[in-house]
Every structure is written in C-alpha cells, then in structure tokens.
Amino acid sequence: KHLVSFADCDFSSTLTNVSFFDFVGGVQLLQGEDTRTVLPVILIGICVSGAVGNLLVLLIFLRDFRNGKGSEVKALLASLASTDLVILLLCAPVRAVTYYKQTWTLGSFVCSTTDWFQHSCVVAKTLVLAVTTRAKHTLVPSATGPLYCPTWMHGALAFIWIVSMMFPIPQMLFASLVPHGRDTICVSEMPVCASVFMRLFYKIYPTATFVVPVIFTLAYYTKALHTAVNHAPSPQHQSKVTLVLLCLSGALGLMLLPEWGTFTWIRLGYNKPPVGLIIFAQVLLYACSSLSPVILMTMYDDVRQGLVTIWFSATCRGSKHLHSNKCPQTEENGAEVGANAVPNAVSKEMEKTFPDVEHFWTGRRNTHVEESQDPVPWEREEKISGVKAGQ
Incomplete structure (x- = not known):
C-alpha cells in the first residue's frame, strides 16, 4: 500500500501519442516514509561494500601483473571489476537519491543518460564474461613486461564497449522530464510511430546482449569443467579457475x-509488472556487482593469496608506524623471528669473543719491532742456524 502503481499514474491514458510509459532512474512518486528511508540505506550499503571489494580485487590484479604473474583471464576479470565499480559509484547513487526524493532532482542530462549508461555497463559485463572463454589461464611470459596484454584483448574490449554503448541508445532518446504538479519526474515515452520497429528491437536487444552470451558462457564452462576434471593431465588449477568463471556467469545470469525480464515486459506492452518486482530487480542488479568480488576472494586462489598478502603488508606497515625500529616479532611470523635472531646472536657473540686477543693484534698491526726488542729471539736464532747448516 506504500507503493504507487503504474495505473495510479495514468500518464499513458492521457498521452495518446505514447505507446508505453516507464520511469527512468528509479521508480518515482513512491509513497510511505519506510520506503523512502529503507531503499536508500540498502543501496548505500551495497555500494560501499561492493566498491571496497572491487577496489581490493583491482589492487590484487595490478600487483600480480607488476610481479609478472598476470594472465589474460586476470586482465578480463580486472575489466569486469572496473565495470562493477563504475556501476556502484555512478549508477546506484542516482537510484538512492531518486528513492529518497520520490521525484527527479538531478537535471535533464542525468535523466537522459542514466539508464543508457547503466545498460551499457550491464551489457559490457555480460560480453566480457563471454570473452573470457577465449582467454588463456596460463601466466604471461615475464619477458614481455609486467603489464603485458595481448593485442586481441584490446580489440575485444574496444569492440565490447562500442557495442554496449550503441545498443541502449533508445534508452537515451526516449527519456525526458515531465512536470508533475510542482515537481518533475523522469520518464521514458516511446511514440506510437516508432512502436512497430521498437517492439522488434526490444526482442532482439535482450536476446543478443543477455540471453545468448549467458547461455553460451554457462555451456562452455560446464563442458570445460567436465573436461578439466576427467581428462586433463593436471586438472587442479585449471578446474578451479573454470569453476570460478562458471560461478561468476551463473550468478550474473540469475541476478540480472x-x-x-521486467525491462522486456514493459517494453513489449504487456500488463505492467508490480512495482515491488521492479524495485527488487534493480536492487539485485547492484547486488550482483557486489557479489562478484566475494566470489573471486573466496574461490580464486590467486585473489585469496593476494588478499592475505595485502592484509599482512598493511598490518606490518601499521606495526612499523607504532614501533619505529621494526615490526613486532609475533608467533605467527616465525620465519621473520628466526631470520632476525640468527644474525643478532652472531653479532653479540662476536662482541664478547676474546677482547684481549683483539687488542693484542690491533696493537701489533703495522708495528716495526727492533731486533733488541724482539719478544721471541730464539725463533730468529733457530732460523739463522738452519740456514748455516744448509750451507
């Protein structure tokens, strides 16, 4: 009872030249203080947690490439994490503000581009995961440089983003601001003259950018996982990476x-879906971007090891700040304790060993001794007698 339905906003019946009506940038004209506060809080929580996770994943991949441990799969997963980060930082806050204000307050430019930009990022995510089926899991050669990336990957990413930005162009063309009392709302209104072509387009668009890539990716990794487990000579590492990519593709397909579904439902002119379902679908979209780094950190061995390394580096650096000389030698860091203990013990023993002998040799170094002052004259006499006997 706290949500306004599409029937309550009878814009489509008053605008005879419009074939369908939809809100842009989040459902507006919502009623109820609980909806106004709960939804922005949920979206902000998803944004913060997802942004931190994706930043850590990007940091780990960058560190691997600098250390010569990168691969083509890691480069594409870094691109996926960057796309998720953009969605969480630029798209989700727009919905949070819209749900809080209940009207549109972000201007005409954001109204025209917000859905187009979000769809571009979502399509790019799906296509990047599909391209990982072409990538190799092996490490790149160190001779090619720490940030080596094949030429085909640059071309593939450029092609993906061009396609991803071109397909959602109607989302930008049909978006406009509409006055509603003293306020304004951002809506998408498709004219009747374009309805025939756009109905065909909205059947091709989701199929080509979502259904086909997801089915192809899931089928490929399912087959690859079966082959790696049963037929590969050393299947352990390859099967783990394949399982990670399969889980990423499955999570993306289910959560998007x-x-x-609601997007196509509205555009094809069927009965309007419930507003609660539309909001739930939007929340799942942002939750998908937050779930991807969780899957990588828990299932991908290289990312998990990199996370542990970053954690120990951060804690050690913090300990050095507290103790200016060195990191505290704890039980968990036994190797460091042992490595430091040996040279310290040796140096202490050297300081305690025979100080009088050291003084004796220091005093005799570079010292000229006269024959009359020779402390051991019998040695010289023995040498002289030995020479005479030889003669």
Whole structure:
C-alpha cells in the first residue's frame, strides 16, 4: 500500500501519442516514509561494500601483473571489476537519491543518460564474461613486461564497449522530464510511430546482449569443467579457475534475469509488472556487482593469496608506524623471528669473543719491532742456524 502503481499514474491514458510509459532512474512518486528511508540505506550499503571489494580485487590484479604473474583471464576479470565499480559509484547513487526524493532532482542530462549508461555497463559485463572463454589461464611470459596484454584483448574490449554503448541508445532518446504538479519526474515515452520497429528491437536487444552470451558462457564452462576434471593431465588449477568463471556467469545470469525480464515486459506492452518486482530487480542488479568480488576472494586462489598478502603488508606497515625500529616479532611470523635472531646472536657473540686477543693484534698491526726488542729471539736464532747448516 506504500507503493504507487503504474495505473495510479495514468500518464499513458492521457498521452495518446505514447505507446508505453516507464520511469527512468528509479521508480518515482513512491509513497510511505519506510520506503523512502529503507531503499536508500540498502543501496548505500551495497555500494560501499561492493566498491571496497572491487577496489581490493583491482589492487590484487595490478600487483600480480607488476610481479609478472598476470594472465589474460586476470586482465578480463580486472575489466569486469572496473565495470562493477563504475556501476556502484555512478549508477546506484542516482537510484538512492531518486528513492529518497520520490521525484527527479538531478537535471535533464542525468535523466537522459542514466539508464543508457547503466545498460551499457550491464551489457559490457555480460560480453566480457563471454570473452573470457577465449582467454588463456596460463601466466604471461615475464619477458614481455609486467603489464603485458595481448593485442586481441584490446580489440575485444574496444569492440565490447562500442557495442554496449550503441545498443541502449533508445534508452537515451526516449527519456525526458515531465512536470508533475510542482515537481518533475523522469520518464521514458516511446511514440506510437516508432512502436512497430521498437517492439522488434526490444526482442532482439535482450536476446543478443543477455540471453545468448549467458547461455553460451554457462555451456562452455560446464563442458570445460567436465573436461578439466576427467581428462586433463593436471586438472587442479585449471578446474578451479573454470569453476570460478562458471560461478561468476551463473550468478550474473540469475541476478540480472529479473531486471531484463521486467525491462522486456514493459517494453513489449504487456500488463505492467508490480512495482515491488521492479524495485527488487534493480536492487539485485547492484547486488550482483557486489557479489562478484566475494566470489573471486573466496574461490580464486590467486585473489585469496593476494588478499592475505595485502592484509599482512598493511598490518606490518601499521606495526612499523607504532614501533619505529621494526615490526613486532609475533608467533605467527616465525620465519621473520628466526631470520632476525640468527644474525643478532652472531653479532653479540662476536662482541664478547676474546677482547684481549683483539687488542693484542690491533696493537701489533703495522708495528716495526727492533731486533733488541724482539719478544721471541730464539725463533730468529733457530732460523739463522738452519740456514748455516744448509750451507
């Protein structure tokens, strides 16, 4: 009872030249203080947690490439994490502000581009995961440089983003501001003259950018995982990476299905879906971007090891700040304790060993001794007698 339905906003019946009506940038004209506060809080929580996770993943991959441990799969997963980070930092806050204000307050430019930009990022995510089926899991050669990336990957990413930005162009063309009392709302209104072509387009668009790539990716990694486990000579590492990519593709397909379903449902002119379902689909879209780094950190061995390394580096650096000389030698860091203990013990023993002998040799160094002052004259006499006997 706290949500306004599409029937309550009878814009489509008053605008005879419009074939369908939809809100842009989040459902507006919501009623109820609980909806106004709960939804922004949920979205902000998803944004913060997801942004931190994706930043850590990017930091780990950058560190691997600098150390010569990068691969083509890691480069594409870094691109995926960057796209998720953009969605969480630029798209989700727009929905949070819209749900809080209940009207549109971000201007006409954001109204025209917000859905187009979000769809571009979502399509790019799906296509990047599909391209990982072409990438190799092996490490790049160190001779090619720490940030080596094949030429085909640059071309593939450029092609993906061009396609991803071109397909959602109607989202930008049909978006506009509409006055509603003293306020304004951001809506998408498709004219009747374009309805025939756009109905065909909205059947091709989700199929080409979501359904086909997801089915292809899931099928490929399912087959690859079966082959790696049963037929590969050393299947352990390859099967783990394949399982990670399979889980990423499955999570993306399941969590984006409600968003694509409601999107197509509205554009094809069927009965309007419930507003609660639309909001749930949008929340799942942002939760998908926050779930990807969790999957990588828990299932991908290289990312998990990199996370542990970053954690120990951060704690050690913090300990050095507290203790200016060195990191505290704890039980968990036994190797460091042993490595430091040996040279310290040796140096202490050297300081305690025979100080009088050291003084004796220091005093005799570079010292000229006269024959009359020779402390051991019998040695010289023995040498002289030995020479005479030889003669």
